[in-house]
Amino acid sequence: MKASKIVLAARKRMGLTQRQLAERTGIPQPMISAIERGHQDPRHSTVERILAVTDQELDIVMRAGRGVDRTQFVESLRLTPLQRLRTGVAASKAIDRLVRSARRVR
Secondary structure, eight states: OOHHHHHHHHHHHHTOOHHHHHHHHTOOHHHHHHHHTTSSOOOHHHHHHHHHHTTOOOOOOOOTTTTOOTHHHHHHHHSOHHHHHHHHHHHHHHHHHHHHHHHHHO
16 A cells, blocks of 8 residues: 555544644644655655554555466476475475585585
8 A cells, every 4th residue: 555545544534634634743734745645755654653643553464475486386286296296305305415515515
């Protein structure tokens, strides 16, 4: 969610005007207006300060799967259970060889 929507929703939930929010946060009202319109990208600390005076807080939730190449999952699911087992065993053996090789290099 964008900062503009977070700030606008927080202010409206508390029934505050931009001026009232400005007075409570010490952030100039034109800055609050610019944030809500998406013309100003506030720092995280600014959003936290706004949320604090509106008795709200921001939770960051990590979403699984971002940056994950799902094609590997699909390819793996096409294998039979025995093929997946053999692939896993082969990968495990390759990792063991790599670790042993790295220990010898030291």
